[in-house]
Amino acid sequence: MFLIDIIAIGVISVATMFVSSPVELLVMRVLIGIVIGADYPIATSMITEFSSTRQRAFSISFIAAMWYVGATCADLVGYWLYDVEGGWRWMLGSAAIPCLLILIGRFELPESPRWLLRKGRVKSAKR
Secondary structure (H helix, E strand, O other), X not given: OOOHHHHHHHHHHHHHOOOOOHHHHHHHHHHHHHHXXXXXXXXXXXXXXXXXXXXXXXXXXXXXXXXXXXXXXXXXXXXXXXXXXXXHHHHHHOOHHHHHHHHHHHHOOOOOHXXXXXXXXXXXXXX
């Protein structure tokens, strides 16, 4: 699910660029909201699991702060695309760019030690 949700966010973002009616736009925005709602607790859980006790509070605060950084970047992109023909389409599709970067980073993460223990892979979990 950790990879599927970020892929879904990127795919839905790109698909939103091609909507042709307000209903389609509404459906796509609801879908992306659901998938983002699924990603946030998954990502937060993974970060807390891999963070040391001392770093955990900083890590969670960093995630929360990045929401504001992302919103600011989105505002700047929206401002830049305001006068561009079809700029709203590019604005909605631009969410796929950070998704791609996050996806690359997620491929580098090891499996969760708790998941490995539940699957009986004790040696892998200890590493």
